[in-house]
Amino acid sequence: ETGVTQSPTHLIKTRGQQVTLRCSSQSGHNTVSWYQQALGQGPQFIFQYYREEENGRGNFPPRFSGLQFPNYSSELNVNALELDDSALYLCASSLAYGLAGGPHEQFFGPGTRLTVL
Amino acid sequence: AQRVTQPEKLLSVFKGAPVELKCNYSYSGSPELFWYVQYSRQRLQLLLRHISRESIKGFTADLNKGETSFHLKKPFAQEEDSAMYYCALSPRVSGSARQLTFGSGTQLTVLP
Numbered sequence: 001e002t003g004v005t006q007s008p009t010h011l012i013k014t015r016g017q018q019v020t021l022r023c024s025s026q027s028g029h030n031t032v033s034w035y036q037q038a039l040g041q042g043p044q045f046i047f048q049y050y051r052e053e054e055n056g057r058g059n060f061p062p063r064f065s066g067l068q069f070p071n072y073s074s075e076l077n078v079n080a081l082e083l084d085d086s087a088l089y090l091c092a093s094s095l096a097y098g099l100a101g102g103p104h105e106q107f108f109g110p111g112t113r114l115t116v117l
Numbered sequence: 118a119q120r121v122t123q124p125e126k127l128l129s130v131f132k133g134a135p136v137e138l139k140c141n142y143s144y145s146g147s148p149e150l151f152w153y154v155q156y157s158r159q160r161l162q163l164l165l166r167h168i169s170r171e172s173i174k175g176f177t178a179d180l181n182k183g184e185t186s187f188h189l190k191k192p193f194a195q196e197e198d199s200a201m202y203y204c205a206l207s208p209r210v211s212g213s214a215r216q217l218t219f220g221s222g223t224q225l226t227v228l229p
Contacts, residue, residue, distance in 0.1 A: 031215075033217075035217075040126075040221070041221050041222075042121075042219030042220050042222050043161070043203075043217070043219045044219070045216040045217060045218065048215070048216060056215075090161065105163050105166075106215075106217065107162075109160065110160050111160070
């Protein structure tokens with residue numbers, strides 16, 4: 001069984017640029033969630049994808065967007081980068097969104113560290 | 118809107134001493150509560166969830182709806198328990214996105 005993987009590990013961008021982060025979900029998982037973790041803070045929910053559609057969104061502006069592919073891997077895109085976007089971006093996959101009684105445990109990847117200069 | 122508060126950023130205890138990491142939440146509905154742990158150089162992982170009522174690595178946590186708390190406890194701390202601990206909440210609503218709301222975390226250090 002392969003765990004959640006994310007690429008790249010680190011990334012440096014400048015203000016105004018665009019960035020794409022990638023996530024491969026754990027084998028058999030069909031739901032992917034993205035979180036932003038600023039330094040000294042807990043992860044903050046960005047959005048979730050289930051069966052290639054956005055299925056819930058946190059308090060993030062539209063310049064944060066995503067995709068999920070048929071193999072359940074996912075991308076997080078951020079346009080017009082701002083200094084405050086500097087953070088660790090975590091991807092988490094889970095097995096079965098919506099199953100009644102399911103534990104819905106989310107398995108986290110190692111994260112991508114984004115620095116915006 | 119939901120909110121999770123972990124009042125202690127840092128907590129140090131001696132090996133063998135009891136440890137309690139505090140977590141308070143606010144949510145108008147019926148929540149699911151979790152504790153996640155991140156050991157040094159490892160990824161975030163689930164430690165336990167309140168609906169399972171289980172003890173993991175000697176840790177337990179009881180949901181107190183009256184006090185809206187979900188404190189994590191262990192009677193005898195071990196050095197390997199040193200890690201960052203996050204309390205998290207998910208709405209228990211059918212059809213919800215199951216988003217996790219995390220607290221800001223408590224760094225536990227168990228001294229020899």
